[in-house]
Amino acid sequence: MASAAEQLASNLNFSTFAKAEDLKKRLWFTLGALLVYRLGTYIPLPGLNPEAFAQAFRGQAGGILGLFNMFSGGAVERMAIFALGIMPYISASIIVQLMTSVVPSLEQLKKEGEQGRKIINQYTRYGTVLLGTLQAYGIAVGLESGAGLVNDPGWFFRISTVISLLGGTMFLMWLGEQITSRGIGNGISLIIFAGIVAALPGALAGTLELGRTGALSFGVILAVVLMAVVVIALIVFVERAQRRLLIQYPKRQVGNRMFQGDTSHLPLKLNTAGVIPAIFASSLLLLPATLAGFSNTAELPSWATAVIASLGHGKPLYMVLYAAMIAFFAFFYTAIVFNPKDTADNLKKHGGFIPGIRPGERTAEYIDYVLTRITVIGAAYLMFVCILPEILIAQTGVPFYLGGTSLLIVVSVTLDTVAQIQGHLIAQQYEGLIKKSKLRGGKRGR
Secondary structure, eight states: HHHHHHHHHHHHOOHHHOHHHHHHHHHHHHHHHHHHHHTTTOOTTTTTTTHHHHHHTTTTTTTTHHHHHHHTTTTHHBBBBTTTTHHHHHHHHHHHHHHHHHHHHHHHTTTTTTHHHHHHHHHHHHHHHHHHHHHHHHHHHHHHHSSSBBBBOSHHHHOOOOOOOHHHHHHHHHHHHHHHHSSSSOOOHHHHHHHHHHHHHHHHHHHHHHHTTTOHHHHHHHHHHHHHHHHHHHHHHHHHOOEEEEEEEEEEEEEEEOOOOOEEEEEEOOOOOOOOHHHHHHHHHHHHHHHHHHSSSGGGGHHHHHHHTTTTTTOOOHHHHHHHHHHHHHHHHHHOOOOOOHHHHHHHHTTTTTTTTTTTHHHHHHHHOOOHHHHHHHHHHHHHHHHHHHHHHHHOOOOOOGGGGHHHHHHHHHHHHHHHHHHHHHHHHHHHHHHHHHHHHHHHOO
16 A cells, blocks of 8 residues: 555656646635735734834844744734734643643543544633633733833723734634645644744845845855755654554454455654744743843842843853753653553554564553654754754844744644645545546446
């Protein structure tokens, strides 16, 4: 089966794509939905002074607001209705996943198949509304505390801000679900991808402008380009890498016929946690600097000022904590999303086993042992991808958008989307081969 799929994939060409009408409709729908998202990032909140906010944002662009601005496609910088972006939904999804590991009723729902997943998704939506409301209200109060940011402070501004920001988040959540079901790729990931890619041309133009004015030398720009190429190549290699465990199924008898036992593989990704560890680590490390930026630094104690200063980009303490948090969240999130015991139970239920390993508890221990070892490689890969660009950013002043987290998201989403497009083309070509074989069979019958 695998060799047949590979042969079909090798035969894909432009004519195959031209005949895939359903795929073209999905692509156009995806592009249209992403265009709607980009337009929404330019619709400002009512009652806000845009010039005053832009000036205030420039002073906080290096903190957590800069990270959220990257994920929202510049909506935070303009304080648009999509300023919250899709982050409340992602946070709610992670919280629900954590709860499914500790709450028995949610864990049971997770095992009930499609119906259980629908209920869990509904809980995620409720969590998105709650988190979005709290974050939107906090943004409204924070904007009112700034001098001259709000034209008419008060409850009317707060309520309108909460409705606008929460409505924008819920619309993006719905739009992402529509892209997933009616378009190509994962809708939520593509929305984040579109936000980052939309800002990359400006970041590249800013880098070239620094080179033109002499602020950056040609050698530094060339080093940054080579670093980006190396990091992209490493991401592609590792994200496609798998540790395949051989699974065998015993012989079975159906009637008077004896069927040979099948063999398959259990694929374990080197980076099971994806980009989540980098996002979590960045958010937690940038939070102190952001809070200090909104407060009066003269009122802070000396030790707090020293800690905040040492947590700046490129500082040794920042790098050490960043690497440690990435490693921690890589193991933590992998333990949440992949349960070796459930996998071993499913294999045992269907008669599968790993050669030389007893089914059940021993299989779960072996899978956990292998997963832990490859997660070490995955965590080291994440640390390298995220730390190397941070060092260059700190030393050269390259724009924040060229960080390892943004490259990791862009390349990972691109690989997943291309794989889905290739899957649709293979299915289209396979259906065409079936139709041709039926027509030939009909002609022979005549």
